[in-house]
Amino acid sequence: MNANTLISINEQKQLVAKTISMPASYLDDYHQHPWHQVIFPVSGLLQSEIDNRRVVVPHNALLYIPAGTQHKSVAFTRTEFAALYLNPTSKVTFCHAPKSCLVTPFFKELVLLLLKKADAPDNNATSNLLHVLNDQITAAANYEIPLLKPKDRRTLAIFEGLIDQPATRLTLAQWAQQVGASERTLSRLFTKEFNQSFRAWRQHLRLVLSLELLTTTRSIQDIALSLGFASDAAYISAFKALFVNTPHTYRNGVLQAKTVYSL
Structure with missing residues (x-):
């Protein structure tokens, strides 16, 4: 209804x-x-x-x-x-x-x-x-x-590419060749729309994508590597800086909420 x-x-x-x-x-x-x-x-x-x-x-x-x-x-x-x-x-x-x-x-x-x-x-x-x-x-x-999904068609193409393959290590210069814009233009677009560098925005996106993966039984290390982090320690540190809690604490909260919610 x-x-x-x-x-x-x-x-x-x-x-x-x-x-x-x-x-x-x-x-x-x-x-x-x-x-x-x-x-x-x-x-x-x-x-x-x-x-x-x-x-x-x-x-x-x-x-x-x-x-x-x-x-x-x-x-x-x-x-x-x-x-x-x-x-x-x-x-x-x-x-x-x-x-x-x-x-x-x-x-x-x-x-x-x-x-x-x-x-x-x-x-x-x-x-x-x-x-x-x-x-x-x-x-x-x-x-x-802050928001993650861009409005400009060129940065949106990068967003969609990272949603499909979040671990990809393409540099902004390499993305520029793929989306038909100069590296300088893309850098300016990320700063204008997100007030962040491309690297900071990409890490932000990977961290948010990890929230869904934490609802599965995959290990923290597997999640970290699948998203392009160098190690689980690097992922845990970045996650805590953005979301206050550690990935483990967040995962436990999700599972608890699902249990109570389904009663």
């Missing part, structure tokens, strides 16, 4: 929820909801655009979108996420600005509990939990992983 239809037939409730699955490369183009929305990834990779800001939402983050805010999302890989819709006329006054939040273990359990509560009748316990949710969104650290 469409989210806005679900909202319209439950307009007296404080909270409704649904799970959303997207195949790889699926684009959910610009739209809005009359209620606030919380997006919590369960698996896969999602890049969302809100108010001209584009962010990647991994498993240890969630995205809060106020009611009436235009947004769109694209799935890098097959993606599943839980969506909470929060009635803006309820007893809880939620934030007025979108926010990508770092999710603590308590925050995660709260969201998963509300996901279960969504099918139950409204009561004071639900109101109390929603007050706590708003407090958590307000207090949470901002956690924005």
Whole structure:
């Protein structure tokens, strides 16, 4: 059922929820909801655009979108996420600005509990939990992983090539020959769109791609080498710098969330 239809037939409730699955490369183009929305990834990779800001939402983050805010999302890989819709006329006054939040273990359990509560009748316990949710969104650290997918056709060709073969070691000069642009032009495009060098952007992309691989049983070393890292130590260090946690901690969090989510 469409989210806005679900909202319209439950307009007296404080909270409704649904799970959303997207195949790889699926684009959910610009739209809005009359209620606030919380997006919590369960698996896969999602890049969302809100108010001209584009962010990647991994498993240890969630995205809060106020009611009436235009947004769109694209799935890098097959993606599943839980969506909470929060009635803006309820007893809880939620934030007025979108926010990508770092999710603590308590925050995660709260969201998963509300996901279960969504099918139950409204009561004071639900109101109390929603007050706590708003407090958590307000207090949470901002956690924005910048966009990865380029708009220019030449840099987009590099993006698509690395999605298919992330371990490729082609230099920017070699990519320039393939996509029909000078190395200087490509360098300028990466700086303009991502405020990063090509090498930094490529590592960023590889790290984000590793999130999906961490949902499998492949070893950390195998994942690191398959993505083009020199060693598992180099991968672990880079992963922790971007995602706060180690790959092992992240993997355990994914597996735990999937277990609780499926109950």
